[in-house]
Amino acid sequence: MTIRSTPWPDGTPTWVDLGTDDVEAAKAFYTSLFGWDYLSGGQESGGYLLAQIDGKAVAGIGPKQDAQMPTVWTTYIGSSDVDASAQAVLAAGGQLLAPPFDVMDSGRMAVAVDTVGAVFGIWQAGSHIGSERVNEHGALCWNELHTRDDDAAKEFYTAVFGYQYNDISSEGFTYATLRRADDASEVGGIQKDTQLAEGMPNYWLTWFAANDVDATTATAGELGATVLMPAMDSAFGRMSIVQAPQGEIFGLITIPSE
Structure with missing residues (x-):
């Protein structure tokens, strides 16, 4: 927290x-x-x-x-x-x-x-x-750009905010973290998203921290949300993606360690 x-x-x-x-x-x-x-x-x-x-x-x-x-x-x-x-x-x-x-x-x-x-x-x-x-249950903990053209996006955000990037890609996963200009702190990410549906725009995804991703995801479903990505383990913690009843999409992820 x-x-x-x-x-x-x-x-x-x-x-x-x-x-x-x-x-x-x-x-x-x-x-x-x-x-x-x-x-x-x-x-x-x-x-x-x-x-x-x-x-x-x-x-x-x-x-x-x-x-x-x-x-x-x-x-x-x-x-x-x-x-x-x-x-x-x-x-x-x-x-x-x-x-x-x-x-x-x-x-x-x-x-x-x-x-x-x-x-x-x-x-x-x-x-x-x-x-x-930030970085506690129900609070913002990460933001990332999902785009079909990560190279163009990197060029743009470097020009505007001075970001540098740390490439953490792996097989089938193209991802770079954003490093802040003043101190190189990692403050966000850019993902080359090959799963974006035709016609869907590139977008910034908001991630909220959750004490229990599985339970919070289940609660979201009970409240009328659609689970787009069920809770799963990742290198960054357990995570899911949901779409709320009015259409907004956000992620849930295990509270990051200090």
Whole structure:
């Protein structure tokens, strides 16, 4: 478990949020699954909620800004200068769905599309640093890009965030971890996903830690989720992938060791 009160270093996946058609249904699902409580951002936030564990923020849930958009968990990568990061996105061949804007006093953000078509956010901390608790049951513990073109993705994210990569591929598995520019800490991953269905976009997958992956996966199913990958052992711990009732996909994995 990690508790943090200061902004995360640049290049760290620091926050995830869910845009959904039915906020109340999402609240009920994740409360039952992870025990989350919620703090309202007030009327100015447009119905946005901070999901919390013991009073510390772990994720966001809010209504979709566009009803035509899919219901997904969005990964936000930390930046001390979101305007500069947004310009780097454009220079590297990406696009901006939402140019940088202030979110009250919480921070400043942008929403971008990389050169392989995956959507991600950029977050510059104000009063809200992003995740205040990570690496514990019901909290964020990993983010990874699933893409058909990992080489193009690596080139893009190096240009924007200065990442280096540690190739941990094995037979039938092409994967590299993202190493943060300032200290080479491993903060995420890029997987060449040969199983992406035709027409499905490349995407960032959010992983939440679980005390008991099998039990949490079973609970998700009882709550109406679809189990896309049953609980299985891996070199990184026991893991599963589920799709919640409103369509968002996320992973569950054994709590990482310190």
